Amino acid sequence: MKIGFDNEKYLQMQSSHIRERINQFDNKLYLEFGGKLFDDYHASRVLPGFQPDSKLHLLKELSDTAEIVIVISAADIEANKIRGDLGITYDTDVLRLKDEFEANGLFVGSVVITQYSGQNSADLFKGRLEKLGIKVYIHYVIEGYPSNIPLIVSDEGYGRNEYIETSRPLVVITAPGPGSGKMATCLSQLYHEHKRGVRAGYAKFETFPIWNIPLKHPVNLAYEAATADLNDVNMIDPFHLEAYGVTTVNYNRDVEIFPVLSAIFERIYGENPYKSPTDMGVNMAGNCICDDEVCKEASRQEIIRRYYRTMDRFLSGECPKEETYKVELLMNQAGVTVHDRKVVDAALARAEETGAPAAALELPDGRIVTGKTSDLLGASAALILNALKELAGIDHDMHLISPTALEPIQKVKTEFLGSKNPRLHIDEALIALSISASSNPVAEQALRQVPNLKGCQAHVSVMLANVDIRLFQKLSIQVTSEPRYEKKPIYQ
Incomplete structure (x- = not known):
């Protein structure tokens, strides 16, 4: 930084x-x-x-x-x-x-x-x-x-x-x-x-x-x-x-x-x-x-993050439309658009490519990593695992967690805990990764990279579940999301 x-x-x-x-x-x-x-x-x-x-x-x-x-x-x-x-x-x-x-x-x-x-x-x-x-x-x-x-x-x-x-x-x-x-x-x-x-x-x-x-x-x-x-x-x-x-x-x-x-x-x-x-x-x-340009750019990025946060709150009925107008005006005064946040276009492009929710993360050296929705993982969980692979220099085709290890977790979620979503959230994926790390040196190598996610920027193509919002916060990742539901909810 x-x-x-x-x-x-x-x-x-x-x-x-x-x-x-x-x-x-x-x-x-x-x-x-x-x-x-x-x-x-x-x-x-x-x-x-x-x-x-x-x-x-x-x-x-x-x-x-x-x-x-x-x-x-x-x-x-x-x-x-x-x-x-x-x-x-x-x-x-x-x-x-x-x-x-x-x-x-x-x-x-x-x-x-x-x-x-x-x-x-x-x-x-x-x-x-x-x-x-x-x-x-x-x-x-x-x-x-x-x-x-x-x-x-x-x-x-x-x-x-x-x-x-x-x-x-x-x-x-x-x-x-x-x-x-x-x-x-x-x-x-x-x-x-x-x-x-x-x-x-x-x-x-x-x-x-x-x-x-x-x-x-x-x-x-x-x-x-x-x-x-x-x-x-x-x-x-x-x-x-x-x-x-x-x-x-x-x-x-x-x-x-x-x-x-x-x-x-x-x-x-x-x-x-x-x-x-x-x-x-x-x-x-x-x-x-001590460096005015660094502070200016950091503040411009903060304004974009606040814009997304306000738009998500408006969609959830937590703030009036006037609040979104004010943040939009501030973006204009700062001379920025959402496209000045690099992870936005990367996440949206990945979502369009896959036809499902996707996410992108910018690593400390500027590299962009993406994650897609699959039968086993939500986009946010996939993003975190892919980012850990990239940081550890692990081939992206290599499985850190065996699919056979993930299936029992999905069964507990859907059959015993009543969840309608079988895909793993970030916390569940990290727990599965930590279990794998006890017997898989490659998984252990990836797990050691978790502290290096601190301060990274991320964007998700749909509004996040509360559990993933909390996990991004705990990982100190500065995340934004599109003001768009994956599925139009009656009860959220």
Whole structure:
């Protein structure tokens, strides 16, 4: 993989700027962490060289003074919103995040359920957390938010929210995903701290959009594509332009909320220490891009992947048509089409040749491998086995797994487990390969190549079964699929 981002430089610059911001406030700093605190795979895809756990390393250096508060929206709980990269719901991810933080020596003080308006599912989740001994606080929907400033900055607005009890100087506010209410939680706490006579501060750590690269830079366009479901829009920060005459990039939600933040700070300090949303941030990612062309191309590919993901979601009834229009527009702005993703044409050509679903994968050295549907294997499973053969230098005519070994697995699937599809999925094919490897040196040679699939690109000519989506994710293969069912389903 070509490197376009200097991760070591980033860690040094970022930790320094966070410490500087902490020193500006002498009692309490609420630090909003945007994006993923760890497992930030989007950042690692569009900024090749960025490590998914970079932010976690930053926090571990501050573990003695830092406390984490995890925020989740009641609306997301009600909608069973899913993290696309992990395939788990946001409420499940809250528990995963807590375990991961604590395993890394970080203190998780509480969970906040935001945007609450009586959702039963949120009540059930609150009860579940409390049974586990986790402190839970409720923050409510505020009518007219964010424009009704007199109501918001009052006892009937932020004042109605439950005050979060914290014990450390640095309070990190994070969440399973965007739109959870992290900033509102910080501002609510500033209001409550002020009423208690505490001079608290606020800062924002948001990786995207990157404020000091162009508005239409592919990295920033990829962020818009990633948040198309939130209808986020990157924009020039008008407050920063007016204050300094310098053009910087922010996004609409931060710009819209800035007058609220200004009003809160003015009530606390008599003036707002920040002149713009950009001033609030501490993000140094833009200063650590070491190869702009590499990052641009990686981001263009990410936009194409987001396009396919959105089209699949639309076909499944998971998003409105307007969301697909937005991603299509972003593709146009980035100057790309689906044909700029090499595995797309390869998979479609193989499908047309065989008259059945097919798949293609690009190996790290640029070679393209394909897989077709057969009586024994689905296209995805065939693709993985063919890729392992290619990586191991094994002749493609050689069977890694004997057909006689596959037939009993098919029998169990169809006769005993009730599956209508006798073909093996990726996990079943890999299990069969591992069994063969115990007695077949060639199969063992192929099996050793599995780690080398990490980061490869793949495309399938039909929508994937959930089991294969999960397996591609576990193998760290970045897969897309055509928004087309193999067979038109009534129940999928």
